[in-house]
Amino acid sequence: MSSSKLNLLDFSQTNIRTLHLTWFAFFLTFVMWFSHAPMKPLIMEAFNMTGAQWKALLILNVALTIPARIVIGILVDKFGPRIVFSCLLVVSGLLCLGFAFATSFEQLAIMRFAMGFAGAGFVIGIRMVGEWFPARQVGLAEGVYGGWGNFGSAAAAFSLPTVALLYGGDDGWRYAIASTGVIAFVYGFIFYWKARNTPKGSTYFKPKKSGGLEVTSKKDFYFYLAMNIPMYLILAVLAWKLSPAGVKLLSQTATYTFYGVLVALFVFQFSQIYKVNKEMLAHGAPEHDKYKFKQVAILDWAYFVTFGSELAVVSMLPAFFLETFTSLSLVQAGALGAVFAFMNLIARPGGGYISDRFGRRKSLSIFIAGLTVGYCILSQIDSGWPIFLAVVAVMCCSFFVQAGEGAVFAMVPLVKRRMTGQIAGMAGAYGNVGAVTFLTAYSFVDASTFFLIIGGCAAVIFVIVQFLEEPEGHMTEVLPDGTVQKIELT
Template sequence: MSSEKLNVLDFSQARIRTLHFTWFAFFLTFVMWFSHAPMKPFIMEAFNMTNEQWKALLILNVALTIPARIVIGMLVDKFGPRSVYSLLLLTSAFLCWGFAFASSYEQLALFRFLCGFIGAGFVIGIRMVGEWFPAKTVGVAEGIYGGWGNFGSSAAAWTLPAVAAYLYGGDDGWRYAIATTGVVAFFYGLIFYRKVRNTPKGSTYFKPKKSGGLEVSSWKDFWFYVAMNLPMYLALAVLTWKLSPSGVGLLSATTALLLWIGLVLLFFVQLSQIYKVNKDHLKDGVPDMQRYKFKQVAILDWAYFVTFGSELAVVSMLPAFFMETFDLTPIKAGLLGGAFALMNLVARPGGGLISDRFGRRKTLSILICGLAIGYMLLSQIDSAWAIPVAVLSVMVCSFFVQAGEGAVFAMVPLIQRRMTGQIAGMAGAYGNVGAVTFLTVYSFVDAATFFMTIAGAAAVCFIAVQFLEEPQGHMVEVDEDGSVQLIEVT
């Protein structure tokens, strides 16, 4: 047996270098994924769009990300983050160009839907960073990766309109600005493949025995895993409904019905794949040293549902909330609403750092509790509040939200190394499920009730987190040649 600790302590400079290469790859995916948002006036004018058509684009932008994160997680575990991240960046560039130079609303909608695939890039770096950093520092490293990468959405909002106006100009400036993000991503994909390794020198990259689903440790966990897939399909069904004639009307009733039938069939196909992965694995019995509890994955999924799910939902509605509550111009409201995302730079690494220092369960419990209180506070904001106080309240709440995200992914790499991509993919998908859930609630209620709903979900999540088990000692991975490696998790 050998310990991972012996392999990584001599590579501090290489670790930092890999972290910077990886968070910037994630940063570029978020720049491309949200490049359309700050271009709203130009795009709507170019295509003579209605508000309902624009809302349809926003829905399409997140729809594909839910299944894409699951699929990308499987590919990462099988082929390694270096190849998968490079390929995703190269592919994303073409999707970005397709959207930028669309000539009709139908083409625009199609490429916006396909651009949801770009949002799956997040899960790739989780496995990469987990391979390079030991347990005692993996939380802050994952926090830097996630927080600095997430800032790509804000960077797009703050820079692309200026690029469109001052660098390119003209009616098609927005097209060239968006296309430029694809050019940068394409060349960076080539650089990433050339400069980055999957693991530190001397470390083994462990892979699942089979692809198509997580390997679990018992038949009880098998059915638990199957049940945890249902909310993702329900979220996709809700998205289909929102695009149907009952929602924004982008899909016909027949197309929506076919998609719902397709989702049911897809669920049973996935169920058969999960069974194939686990039938022999469970029949022969899983050795004690390789067992893990699926409840750990499920709790982290629901924690990300509340944290990242609420962030995506709140970022989508906060500028309009400020504009309506305080009678502000769209520009001022957008700048104030951006305060929520801005906290990513420090809050997410902070959550990972606290988790490394004070324990995974304790940290997540405190942050989820703070998140619930924060949203309860936001539910009380009205026109009588001073604007600086309202903005400060938003920033305090966002700290707990994004620090909670950092705490979730501080633990993800410590559950089962060879399946980190799939575990990250499932947790990441649950973040999008949370966004769909909360935005659907928001379409029926006022802002105060919306914030209280998130606070209530956080309270339920707080109870679930109490059942999270602190990682202890080492996880055990077995190489293809049968050799055993101990990987430190505390």
């Protein structure tokens, strides 16, 4: 396409068809991933759960996605998005059915923890969309993919309580959640049948080695190692939260075992990172192949506060409306809680488009400044507010949050093409680190303080974003025959 505008209704173009196939796959993963949130009262009643157990379930829901997005990013770069997305949809559909028909809180918790793999689907489409659209369009295309896919959480909040009522009885919520798993399972086969990794004639660049991100300087190597530490720390916090000192879901022995597994994974991952970068550490990287890892790190922290806060807020917002405005019904609270994610339809594509047009750093800075103010305003909502005004405040805050997400992933495919999946995986993992961090904080504080904590983190990350560098000129990739190919960034 020669124009910077995308005609999303022109299905005669293969890239547009691929975009729609991919965002809908992502949409289904989010419907499944957040199918529990609007069902809170029904699930708590069915299992006689305490408030602490419910908050633990919210944390479990996003915890596994931290390592899952790293793993999925590696698999996507190695095997391609077509087969990886298809497999993820099928497996997630089966896990969703397991959650729907769990018979104890322990089973419920295990299935919800495993469902974190569904949240890793986002990474797959980032690589696929990046393959199908040029740099001048990739921000908008990634924004459409991310925004319309993220809308799955809002769709779940809008529709599943009504579906549960249609099924009726004490098990209506089970059938409503199970139906999302069945649809995803079937779509996994459709996606494999219809999708392709790249346009005809294009090369699918793969990393030279798998197991870790390739960096291009010794300084970046140690920087990369340091950036992996927060992911393990937050998982250790999760283990503590589930231990006898927390909600008592894990025994003390199981907690210590969890810590041991984390240490083993930590050592293994660091050995893999060293293995991937051993040659570079000894001989350096070719000048044409170099990139700055700080670009990846800044995008990680930006996604920590944008997507991390979105995951945390959509998990608690229906219950927040229900508890703050007691006149609301379950269906009404679910619908109002969904407005935060509803903004994905326009905000995330808008953020990507603005990033394409007006610059990556400037756009991201404005969006993070906006969400900082937005969360401070949300912290002031109480039962004395008119409901419509609370909804407007949520929507305004949500716009900046999701536009910021769009701006982050407008930049990700422009860092290093052959490692787009891994870079997206790491940024996505940091989004989940943010979610677990904020939800853990929420388990100790009230909603007002929770929103202020997010706003404070955003203010710090606004400063960090000022060190982001605009992509210019071209990036280079090496073909299997050793030929260097240039990929334009404008």
